Amino acid sequence: MKKLINGPDNVVRESLLGMARAFPDRIRVNLDPDFIVRTDAPRPGKVGVISGGGSGHEPMHGGFVGPGMLDAACPGAVFTSPTPDQMAAAAQAVNGGAGVLQIVKNYTGDIMNFEIAAELSRAEGIEVESVTIDDDVAVTDSLYTAGRRGVGTTVLAEKICGAAAEEGQSLAQVAELCRKVNGWGRSMGVALTSCTVPSVGYPTFTLGPNEMEIGIGIHGEPGRERMGMRPADEIVELIAGSVIRDLPFRAGDRVIAMVNGMGGTPLVELFIVYRKLAELCDANGIVIVRNLVGNYITSLEMAGCSITLLKVDDELVRLWDRPVNTPALRW
Amino acid sequence: MKKLINGPDNVVRESLLGMARAFPDRIRVNLDPDFIVRTDAPRPGKVGVISGGGSGHEPMHGGFVGPGMLDAACPGAVFTSPTPDQMAAAAQAVNGGAGVLQIVKNYTGDIMNFEIAAELSRAEGIEVESVTIDDDVAVTDSLYTAGRRGVGTTVLAEKICGAAAEEGQSLAQVAELCRKVNGWGRSMGVALTSCTVPSVGYPTFTLGPNEMEIGIGIHGEPGRERMGMRPADEIVELIAGSVIRDLPFRAGDRVIAMVNGMGGTPLVELFIVYRKLAELCDANGIVIVRNLVGNYITSLEMAGCSITLLKVDDELVRLWDRPVNTPALRW
Numbered sequence: 001m002k003k004l005i006n007g008p009d010n011v012v013r014e015s016l017l018g019m020a021r022a023f024p025d026r027i028r029v030n031l032d033p034d035f036i037v038r039t040d041a042p043r044p045g046k047v048g049v050i051s052g053g054g055s056g057h058e059p060m061h062g063g064f065v066g067p068g069m070l071d072a073a074c075p076g077a078v079f080t081s082p083t084p085d086q087m088a089a090a091a092q093a094v095n096g097g098a099g100v101l102q103i104v105k106n107y108t109g110d111i112m113n114f115e116i117a118a119e120l121s122r123a124e125g126i127e128v129e130s131v132t133i134d135d136d137v138a139v140t141d142s143l144y145t146a147g148r149r150g151v152g153t154t155v156l157a158e159k160i161c162g163a164a165a166e167e168g169q170s171l172a173q174v175a176e177l178c179r180k181v182n183g184w185g186r187s188m189g190v191a192l193t194s195c196t197v198p199s200v201g202y203p204t205f206t207l208g209p210n211e212m213e214i215g216i217g218i219h220g221e222p223g224r225e226r227m228g229m230r231p232a233d234e235i236v237e238l239i240a241g242s243v244i245r246d247l248p249f250r251a252g253d254r255v256i257a258m259v260n261g262m263g264g265t266p267l268v269e270l271f272i273v274y275r276k277l278a279e280l281c282d283a284n285g286i287v288i289v290r291n292l293v294g295n296y297i298t299s300l301e302m303a304g305c306s307i308t309l310l311k312v313d314d315e316l317v318r319l320w321d322r323p324v325n326t327p328a329l330r331w
Numbered sequence: 332m333k334k335l336i337n338g339p340d341n342v343v344r345e346s347l348l349g350m351a352r353a354f355p356d357r358i359r360v361n362l363d364p365d366f367i368v369r370t371d372a373p374r375p376g377k378v379g380v381i382s383g384g385g386s387g388h389e390p391m392h393g394g395f396v397g398p399g400m401l402d403a404a405c406p407g408a409v410f411t412s413p414t415p416d417q418m419a420a421a422a423q424a425v426n427g428g429a430g431v432l433q434i435v436k437n438y439t440g441d442i443m444n445f446e447i448a449a450e451l452s453r454a455e456g457i458e459v460e461s462v463t464i465d466d467d468v469a470v471t472d473s474l475y476t477a478g479r480r481g482v483g484t485t486v487l488a489e490k491i492c493g494a495a496a497e498e499g500q501s502l503a504q505v506a507e508l509c510r511k512v513n514g515w516g517r518s519m520g521v522a523l524t525s526c527t528v529p530s531v532g533y534p535t536f537t538l539g540p541n542e543m544e545i546g547i548g549i550h551g552e553p554g555r556e557r558m559g560m561r562p563a564d565e566i567v568e569l570i571a572g573s574v575i576r577d578l579p580f581r582a583g584d585r586v587i588a589m590v591n592g593m594g595g596t597p598l599v600e601l602f603i604v605y606r607k608l609a610e611l612c613d614a615n616g617i618v619i620v621r622n623l624v625g626n627y628i629t630s631l632e633m634a635g636c637s638i639t640l641l642k643v644d645d646e647l648v649r650l651w652d653r654p655v656n657t658p659a660l661r662w
Contacts, residue, residue: 004600018602021609058598267389269335271349278352
């Protein structure tokens with residue numbers, strides 16, 4: 001295992017300290033319990049939007065903390081849920097009196113710990129809503145999940161709900177919006193290589209020199225099928241086709257499209273994927289109105305990508321376009 | 332070789348088409364000859380700032396085209412210089428009557444082709460200045476270079492010179508500014524793995540399971556020393572120490588610091604590197620006033636990073652802070 005780390009036990013903590021040094025204008029890092037929070041939190045009268053999950057998916061979630069997106073994010077150990085005390089402390093730090101929305105990816109540990117955190121926060125008098133993201137069409141029930149896994153739609157939900165909270169929408173409104181985004185978002189991924197969790201020291205799984213895993217999970221959970229490598233266009237047809245058929249997206253639908261790198265795939269390849277995705281959407285009459293191409297929800301150094309399509313209406317596009325100023329998304 | 336491509340010959344072209352689809356508001360892609368250009372070019376009375384180089388270093392340079400940064404970028408084949416006709420056509424496309432600055436990384440092919448392009452452009456009546464970036468402190472004379480290689484400072488020079496051109500500075504002023512940035516910028520990198528050029532199909536070089544290459548070039552050119560893996564903090568001391576001693580940066584200097592991923596290194600590791608770099612700067616009395624942490628000048632899927640420090644004065648900071656709206660840098 002070759003990594004730019006000082007030791008498996010220090011990865012998350014030292015990375016957080018680096019983030020704190022890099023973005024002191026936007027974020028503050030709290031240690032013990034660990035969370036990343038907007039420098040200007042709490043904002044009186046504003047709904048606090050928090051999220052969290054295992055580390056190793058950067059920039060998600062810490063890179064999305066800042067005006068217009070998340071108020072706080074709780075990083076667990078690599079590929080491990082954060083703990084309820086982190087989440088409850090983050091909720092406390094961002095509570096401006098209008099309640100807190102927890103955006104939770106559908107993994108058993110995250111679900112359980114955010115539920116406990118919600119109870120802790122309610123006991124402190126904070127109104128809490130939780131919305132679960134379960135947008136991965138690849139499989140139902142997985143290594144760490146009952147139902148579908150939560151993946152790329154999380155990024156889009158955090159942006160859109162962050163914008164709604166920023167402009168003063170109520171907790172009920174922001175939670176309802178988050179459920180709408182989850183209902184309209186679908187994703188699927190592919191891995192060309194595995195990744196190595198620092199504390200484990202060897203790859204999570206192995207793929208042969210000509211193999212790929214279609215429908216991979218962001219922790220390396222098995223997908224739909226292991227098959228021989230194919231040209232990029234065929235891979236995009238496989239995964240984007242599954243995404244399009246699932247909602248199903250229909251001719252005339254407008255979407256935000258995300259081509260997300262898993263961490264180890266060069267940008268030059270992600271644009272090849274985006275090109276084919278755009279052609280497929282054209283062929284299906286689906287209109288891509290906004291897009292993201294890059295590394296947003298990664299799996300350490302895994303090579304591969306995922307595709308997310310989110311159906312949008314005027315309101316979602318309007319919220320998407322609102323200003324955002326986080327380490328990883330800014331406009 | 333497992334890559335998200337359709338064939339080695341189509342990589343650059345298909346990636347360009349993907350970029351064109353993703354960012355129609357900011358860039359336009361010209362084919363035959365290939366270049367990426369601002370949608371609003373040429374801007375009358377504005378100096379055109381162009382760059383280019385081999386592909387495989389994305390987002391550089393095409394991802395830096397847009398208001399406030401480059402007017403055009405010429406992509407060559409992977410790790411191969413673009414041709415003079417691309418550069419001359421790009422100069423023509425961005426010429427608003429105030430001349431064109433070519434920002435050229437110091438590789439023999441790039442230098443030669445940009446020189447020919449400058450002659451072609453001058454024959455068309457376009458005033459041209461060329462500034463060479465040669466900031467890599469690792470080695471003098473390299474596989475494709477006489478003198479020092481041009482690396483990370485290129486990104487910073489393109490941002491700063493782009494801002495100066497945007498606000499109406501003359502060609503002589505923008506070129507002088509570029510020379511100043513090159514004189515004040517220093518970089519060095521490290522590779523933990525090689526990368527594979529698609530048309531070659533096997534890794535450019537090989538590193539043992541516990542080896543790294545200190546002072547790596549962005550095309551995999553040999554560095555200063557191949558050595559056993561060390562903790563991240565020691566690696567940062569090695570490369571940042573070399574950078575700091577070279578200018579030399581002194582106590583009281585203000586700098587823009589960039590921790591750049593080579594393409595295959597997760598963001599979580601880059602922040603560990605940034606944390607140590609910030610500590611080292613603290614210890615040397617060097618004040619980091621701005622920073623970039625992420626993948627900006629990559630080497631396909633190579634694992635590793637580079638560190639760039641650019642000494643700045645008030646004017647450079649002012650230009651750095653000016654708005655920029657490109658695919659890869661935006662504020």
